[in-house]
Amino acid sequence: MSERSLPLTATDAGSSPAPGRHTGSALLPSLAPLLAEWLPRQRWFAGKGRPISGFALVSGTELLPCGAGGTGAAPGLLHLLVRARHGHTGEHGQRAEHAADCYQLLLGVRSVLPPELAPASLGSPASGPLRDRTVYDALHDPKLTGLLLERLRSPGRLGPLRFASAPGAAIPSGLRPRALDAEQSNSSVIYGTEYILKLFRRVDPGLNPDLELPLALARGGCARVPAPTAWFEAAPTPQSPALTLGVLQPYLPDSGDGWQLALHALAGRQDFTASARALGRATAEVHATLADALPTTLLRGPELERLAGDMADRLEAAARAVPALRPYRTGLRNAFAAVAELARLGHTRRAQRVHGDLHLGQALCGSGDGLWSLIDFEGEPARPLSERRRPQPVVRDVAGILRSFDYAASQQGTGERWTRDWAAANRAAYCAGYADVTGSDPRDDARLLRAFETDKAVYEVLYEARHRPAWLPIPLSAVRRLAAADG
Known part of the structure; x- marks a missing residue:
């Protein structure tokens, strides 16, 4: 992916910009102080603990005019792809640069910011084409x-941006938008009760699985x-691979997420095994369709040894x-050595x-029909896109749900016997539901399942230590x- 410094209004000498696209060098330097202060505070910023050493603008597009010529209270809307570079000073004083992450930013621009948008403010640039105008996170502005x-x-198309829809899609106009405030590694906007738009914040070249896999399904x-x-x-x-920026999907307002449903069942000491078994069947149906729709592969000795080695390295x-x-x-x-032993055998x-x-x-889970749906196929955002698109054993997903039942039980009552029994019963029911569809119980592949559970628990320890230290005892x-488990 190429990086260019693009201003808001100037154009490159001897060329004309594409519609909606800016060229030159005035914009980013004026925004850099604001971004350096604002970005590290965002939940989805991946560079926590690493100071930002600079920015590079990958692309900039005006979705609504943002220049100083704007008048009145009408907002402007600026779409940016920005690389945030991280660096540190070595022991001999030399400057070392780390790989830069690319972020998608949607910035509103106003002469006067309404009071209700004040919490979304980044501030006012002291120079450049947006001087003395207020820049803010546009996802909190229903107009934008x-x-x-x-x-x-x-x-x-609009400059480097391409908008597409599914065949026959008929999206109504005038749906009231509202930003979703839940903690996420990305950002979401709900439109009425019909749709939810997921905007990927940290982006990489290539097709995001959260678009690729639902389309295949x-x-x-x-x-x-x-x-x-x-x-x-x-x-x-024109030469660079496309970056997936956002996906609009039907919103399921009458559904409850499995985490909250599990916590509710725990709080009321209610049986949850029927729901767990149904979720196992749903997971197996999704896996079966993906296996039919997309290529599969066979992991032989070298691939299994590499899988075990990667897990050990992450540990x-x-x-x-x-x-x-x-x-x-x-x-x-x-646990990882047991997988390597499978490879040697x-x-x-x-x-x-x-x-x-x-x-x-x-x-x-639908409140009316009790049917489960799966969402958010992006994979672990912290991992490279190429890794997230790599074929994996299905027990990786199974291990994620099994760990989640343990998490819910531990959060509700760490150390209590009945919560441990609740988790064990639902883990068993989930695996049994999976076997209802596939004829194969994931627990039969005990070594691989234990390795993926272990890898997941290690990931959880690192995550909680960085983001929620109070939760660290759970993983x-x-x-x-x-x-302590034997082989």
Whole structure:
């Protein structure tokens, strides 16, 4: 992907900009101080703990005019793809640069910011084309998020941006937008009660699985996943691969997410096994459709050894960052060594496209019909896009749900016998539901399932240590259990 410094109004000498696109160098330097202060505070910013050393503008597009010529209270809307560089000073004073992450930013611009939008403010640039105007996060402005829906209703191009929709899609106009405030690694806007737009904040070149897999499932006739209605992407240059920027899907307002439903059942000491079994069947149906719709592969000895090695490497990296993990490294390594032993014994495992980050919060249950749907097929956002699109054994998704049942039980009553029994019963019911569809119980592949559970628990320890230290005892309790398990 090429990087260019693009101003708001000037054009490159001897050329004319594409409609909606800016060229030159005036814009980003004026925004850089505001972004350096605002970006690290965002939930979806991946560079926490690493100081920002600079920015590079990948593309800039005016969706509504933003220049100083704007008048009155009418807002402007600026779409940016920005690389945030991270660096540090070495022991001899030399400057070392780390790889830069690319972020999608939607910035509103107003002469006067209404009081209700004050919490979304980034501030006012002291120089440049937006000098003395207020720049803010546009996703909190219904006027601007309404414009995004209008763009999706009319497929086409605007500079480097491309808007597309599913065949026969008929998106109504005038739906009232509201930003979703839940903690996410991305951002979402709900339109009326009909649609939800997911905007990817940290973006990479290539097709995002959260568009790719639901499209494949829709083609395969799987009703367990809301089919994409419209989406948009960017191609900063004709030669660069497109970046998936956002996906519009049907919103399911009468559904409850599995995490909240599980917590409610725990709080009331209610049986949840029927729902867990139904979720296992839903997961198996999604896996079966993905296996039919997209290529599968066979993991032989070298691939299984590499899988085990990658897990062991992630454990070592997490242990360096979280000292509380270090006493359990030997026991945890045994889980990964068991997979390497499978490889040496000549075993193979089937791999296919999977959800990649499945947990109870990624499953929705209809309040009327009790049917489960799976959402958010992006995979773990912290991992490279190429890795997230790689075929995996299906037990990776199964392990995610099993860990989620443990998480819910631990949060509700750490150390209480009945919560442990509740988690065990629902883990068993989920696996039994999966076997209802496939004829194969995931627990029969105990070594691989334990390895993926262990890998997930290590990821959870690192995540909680960085973002929610008060929750760290929850995955550490699983780490202790997994480290003590025999082979």
